[in-house]
Amino acid sequence: MKVQTLTDRSPTDLLPLPTAQFHILMALATGDKHGYAIMQEVELFTNGTVTMGPGTLYGAVKQMLVSGLIEESDERPDPELDDQRRRYYRMTNLGGRVLDAEVGRLEHLVLTARSRRPTSTGKQGA
Template sequence: MCAKRRVDPEGLLPLTPVALNILLALADEERHGYGIGVEVRERTGGEMRLGPGTLYGSLKRMVDGGLVEESEGHAGGEADDGRGGYDAGRRRYYRLTGFGGRVLAAELARLEDVVRTAQAKGFLPPPRRGVSSPGEV
């Protein structure tokens, strides 16, 4: 929500793995910190477990950088996760900004180039037919 001086998304690349995964977690919907942590952990098969310092340190930088913003809250309230967790009313939600979306797209395009290069050099199998590349999404 802060007024910011916009910079070229390309200038922020490459993103750190944590930043990339947080942006991916927010790509489809706004989430609170715990929601981001769970999504990243599940999507990475438990490989990436974000501690509070890592998660909120990255969120702080991304909010400051204009990639992510705090949303005005979850309209439908929060569905209880069944664990009797952190007070739902006090959770802060985060969502991707337009600029954050452009940065994410630029990073994915960059990674796609890397994969293409690896395929061209025979380090990776060629893409299967009928599977769209990230850039086509």
């Protein structure tokens, strides 16, 4: 019997992603970030409609570290620009595959929702 490792997991095993985890993966898609930078990035790409607090962020980060979606990064910026207490996170290969799968799942849901909404003429479809 083969033991399944985190990297062997199918991305669909982790879907649907909780919203906070989806937002964190989106923030990390552009590179390694510390917690506060993740919160700022989420607020930026949601046009201020989502403000992620530290409890939500670090609760999700803890789960994502265990599930292998993210990992702590050893790479740090210039010491003059950095606070040694900060932890930096990066998306893993599994995290990237899960993000892609979740985006596909959400795209399908949006298309389905649009096809079921009546148009202005009262007919189904777009």
